[in-house]
Amino acid sequence: MAETKREIERKYESDDSGLPDLTGVAGVETVLDKGVAELDATYYDTADERLAASSITLRRRTGGSDAGWHLKVPVAPGVRDEIRAPLSDTLPDELAGLVRSRVRDTELLPVVRLRSARDVRDLLDTEGRLLAEVSVDAVHAERLTGGAGVAQWTEIEVELADGGDPGFLDKVEKRLRKAGVRPSGSASKLARALAETAPGKKRAAGSAKDPVTAGDHVLAYVRAQRDAIVELDPAVRQDVEDSVHSMRVATRRMRSTFKSYGKVLDRAVTDPIGEELKWLAGELGVDRDREVLTERLTSALDDVPGTLVSGPVAERVSIWAGDKPGGASGRLIGVLDSRRYLALLDTLDALISDPPLLKAAGKKPGKVIAKAVKKDFGKVSALVEEAVELEPGTDRDVAIHEARKKTKRTRYAAEAAGPALGKPAKSMVKSMKSLQNLLGEHQDSVMARQTLRELSAVAHAAGESAFTYGLLYGREEQRAAAVEAGLPGFWAGIKDGAADL
Secondary structure, three states: OOEEEEEEEEEEEOOOOOOOOOOOOOOOOEEEEEEEEEEEEEEEEOOOOHHHHOOOEEEEEEOOOOOEEEEEEEEEOOEEEEEEEOOOOOOOHHHHHHOHHHHOOOOOEEEEEEEEEEEEEEEEOOOOOEEEEEEEEEEEEEEOOOOOOEEEEEEEEEEEOOOOOOHHHHHHHHHHHHOOOOEOOOOOHHHHHHHHHOOOOOOOOOOOOOOOOHHHHHHHHHHHHHHHHHHHHHHHHOOOOOHHHHHHHHHHHHHHHHHHOOOOEOHHHHHHHHHHHHHHHHHHHHHHHHHHHHHHHHHHHHOOOHHHOOOOHHHHHHHHHOOOOOOOOHHHHHHHOOHHHHHHHHHHHHHHHOOOEOHHHHOOHHHHHHHHHHHHHHHHHHHHHHHHHOOOOHHHHHHHHHHHHHHHHHHHHHHHHHHHHOHHHHHHHHHHHHHHHHHHHHHHHHHHHHHHHHHHHHHHHOOOOOHHHHHHHHHHHHHHHHHHHHHHHHHHHHHHHHHHO
16 A cells, blocks of 8 residues: 655765765754665666656665665655555556656656665754755666666765744754755756766756737637646545546636637537547546535534434435545546547647637637637627526526536636736736626625435424424525625625726
8 A cells, every 4th residue: 555755855066075974964963873775776667757847756776774665756846755565576557657647658768777885874863853865876877768867976964853933944954064064966866867867858948938919819728728637636636625626627718718718729629529529528527526525514514502403414415425435436536547538638638739729729719718708708798698688496596507607618718818818818817706706706606505305304304303404404594695696795895897908
């Protein structure tokens, strides 16, 4: 079973002088010599180095105290999550799954072998607690795929102890700099090895060119959503908080962009892709929608005085919610491992590398993009005004729900327009987000009332009191009525503010 460790570390260049004296670092009482460990690691990647391009490392290492398979995923500068699995001859399935969105059907090959003599020191405080581990690594790198070069260097690595204060690393760095030690120019040993063992190979550019045309701006936004889907895949598999929701939003953003900017990207090509994105969003939402509604019902029940809770209401809500085992569900992991999902990722890559641009894509962004956002806003306006005119009831509920969906679409269109249109687009994003939240509160109330009716019927059939369900239903009605009453004035303010677009 794999385990995850948050790794906070800094790397420094080193020469033959070795490690400076660190006893003068504030807070350090003892520098404990832990001896030298011999490490032997083979790093795996695709032939075109897809993992390295995303600053991800996958290795099988022997020697030291943590022999096994290690997958390192960047979190922030100097911070990575290391997912560890026991040593085995083949890549563990769990780690293979975590790189699948990038690797897909491409073979993982041994690309670099690093053998290191690691001279380790522990920095301890006055009570003998570990503050950081400092090592001097003498590294020998050998290219295994894509070249036959070798390289050698020595570096100093300072890794913060679990739960330690990151500010302590600043203190260590101050002492190292005073001794003439400077930060490493490479983010990782693998990055340095790849660069130094294949000196004739041109590395891929780090970023796309700045957008100029309308097509450039739309594609930049589409590319960002593709990247988000790929990058969130491992987090979804690990059940990281909010990861499912974030991936679902990325699919919606892209699908909305295809519709909003149909004059830029040919919808004959993007509509079928949009249907696949809709499928993926639906699969991601199977558990998410129920989870959100469960939180709403549970919170509402917590606000009810105990004297007004009649029957096993909390238990009924819990049963309706279903058991939630730890980690992502097998069903969802199956979706992410499916041929359909992996084919969708390939299709998105192909779309971005060879986009189906129409004539308007080559024009200046101001007019083309502004027109698309205004068109979407006009649809929102018509739906909101229709909802306001309807009598309370099912028809109004449906109209508000449709207005909410178009509001999200307009928000995403304005997000894509931000770099081109500046402040007016950002103002539109803010307004649409506020409207989306208001209309979303109404839709959540509609869904909560529907569920409460179902729970009430089940409770009644079991001979239980339905009183509390009715109480909760009435409160939800009041929340929805408050939204409906405030909508005309809220909308009037948004409409006035949209004139600048």
